[in-house]
Amino acid sequence: TQLLEQSPQFLSIQEGENLTVYCNSSSVFSSLQWYRQEPGEGPVLLVTVVTGGEVKKLKRLTFQFGDARKDSSLHITAAQPGDTGLYLCAGRKMDSSYKLIFGSGTRLLVRP
Amino acid sequence: SQTIHQWPATLVQPVGSPLSLECTVEGTSNPNLYWYRQAAGRGLQLLFYSVGIGQISSEVPQNLSASRPQDRQFILSSKKLLLSDSGFYLCASSGGPVVTDTQYFGPGTRLTVL
Numbered sequence: 001t002q003l004l005e006q007s008p009q010f011l012s013i014q015e016g017e018n019l020t021v022y023c024n025s026s027s028v029f030s031s032l033q034w035y036r037q038e039p040g041e042g043p044v045l046l047v048t049v050v051t052g053g054e055v056k057k058l059k060r061l062t063f064q065f066g067d068a069r070k071d072s073s074l075h076i077t078a079a080q081p082g083d084t085g086l087y088l089c090a091g092r093k094m095d096s097s098y099k100l101i102f103g104s105g106t107r108l109l110v111r112p
Numbered sequence: 113s114q115t116i117h118q119w120p121a122t123l124v125q126p127v128g129s130p131l132s133l134e135c136t137v138e139g140t141s142n143p144n145l146y147w148y149r150q151a152a153g154r155g156l157q158l159l160f161y162s163v164g165i166g167q168i169s170s171e172v173p174q175n176l177s178a179s180r181p182q183d184r185q186f187i188l189s190s191k192k193l194l195l196s197d198s199g200f201y202l203c204a205s206s207g208g209p210v211v212t213d214t215q216y217f218g219p220g221t222r223l224t225v226l
Contacts, residue, residue: 004155006155030211031211031212033214040219040220040222041219041220042116042202042204042217042218042219042220043156043202043217044217045214045215045216048211048212048214050211050212086153088155088156090156090215092211092213098144098161098163099158099161099171100158100215101158102148102155102156102157102158103155104154104155105153105154105155107153
């Protein structure tokens, strides 16, 4: 059972366009993280959101945690080829703080 | 921050052969350690995690096993590999059970079982 569903699974856009990636679940999470992964490498943490409704910005990336702490979104403004990669959301369940539940991933390709 | 080392980087093994993947951690003590498997371009499936030496929790029934002989060493093993064991194996380390805990990942091992 996939607890965290990401959409879209794949996104190919032109440099300069905006995009939003969604991460949805029926479960409540104590926190949610977004990771970015390059081919052949391990994921690297981008951000952690903890409070329902929380919004965090990292340069051109904006992350939001849903009010009910069941979903999250990642918005990229004016995408660049360097943003290309696999974006993974990961939630920490309320009753199991050691473990992260990873989403299915969104593969982003930004064409020059 | 922590540095995670994994080896080998790439491995091609025949069906039925044994497996041993090693992960070591620098820059922290008494970390929580994790083994994940990732299908091509997809999310991570947690296989095992460990909160201390000799303490292993298995998440998915399978023919793999894990061991933690030292504080910063985590080993993934199999006695007989299956075709379905092919994938990208990632080791991760984290500091503790807090909601903002960050997992640091190693570079991964690409395993192909033929």
